[in-house]
Amino acid sequence: MNIGLLLYPGCIASGLLALADIFKAVNLRLHKPQFEVNWLTLSGETFEVGNGVSIATNKLSDANLGALVVPGAWRDATTVVTAQDNALVAALSKLPDQVMLLSYCTGVCLVAEAGKLTGQAATTTWWLAETAADRFPGVRWKPASTVVMNTRNATAAGVNGYLPLGMALIEQHCGRRVAEEIQKYMVLPRFKERHTPFQGIPGLLQQGPFMRAVALWVEQCPAEALTTEALADHLNLSSRTLARRIKRETGYSSGQLMRLIKHNQVSDELIATSKSIYRISDELGFADDATLRRSFKQLTGVTPSEYRQRFE
CATH class of the missing domain: 3.40.50.880 (Class I glutamine amidotransferase (GATase) domain)
Structure with missing residues (x-):
């Protein structure tokens, strides 16, 4: 050929x-x-x-x-x-x-x-x-x-x-x-489908400096401290203005978007590291590992352990 x-x-x-x-x-x-x-x-x-x-x-x-x-x-x-x-x-x-x-x-x-x-x-x-x-x-x-x-x-x-x-x-x-x-x-990397339920997040965050500022704050904030009011204060906006802008630019409510961004961090840790669920929950500021397991399954339909097996 x-x-x-x-x-x-x-x-x-x-x-x-x-x-x-x-x-x-x-x-x-x-x-x-x-x-x-x-x-x-x-x-x-x-x-x-x-x-x-x-x-x-x-x-x-x-x-x-x-x-x-x-x-x-x-x-x-x-x-x-x-x-x-x-x-x-x-x-x-x-x-x-x-x-x-x-x-x-x-x-x-x-x-x-x-x-x-x-x-x-x-x-x-x-x-x-x-x-x-x-x-x-x-x-x-x-x-x-x-x-x-x-x-x-x-x-x-x-x-x-x-x-x-x-x-x-x-x-x-x-x-x-x-x-x-x-x-x-030739020791070539074995191809695996790596598109996750969070595949669309990077695209959203490329929409401009406003969305990047939102993402940066959410990633640095402990999961338990994520609120629309706290994000609005950080961006010097009213909660209502922030919620309307996020909805207009992404289609998500502010709470949904923050949840997606934070759980995308969980996804990255599950795929790229061997850290325990307990350690991931502690580092990302969840109340405890049970809270992380429950919220992650609600969002993805699978447990963190099942997710890691599927995408690692």
């Missing part, structure tokens, strides 16, 4: 370099060239990927591809697709339908701009979810999914999205056993 690894100005090439090595490992394991890597740019020039490393490339329009990997770039939500991408987007739009497009991070938006995701399910990085939904309403966005696989395309969230995409492609063409062996012997 001929796999194109696409380079373009500002792209983050580290994932593509890793993929090239992973595909080489598959070829060595199978004792045959299962995957042929083809470095590509729009014009076929030598491309500097950074840190003094340059790669000779072929021209995208001349390549006979089975799949093309489109990485993310150093951009933000306002520059995810710009006029400088017009030629690249046009080239992507002209690719034959039989070329499978694998994109991740901001690269997903380039593929969407090319019209290759219209009418299909896709995901992207959490901080792009709102931008992507507004700009590409014809795509069936699944922001709660880390990876979405379709017949003609696959999309993944995050700058490390190349890994689940690459492993899925290996499993598809070489079988699960080979994919598991490559993962084992």
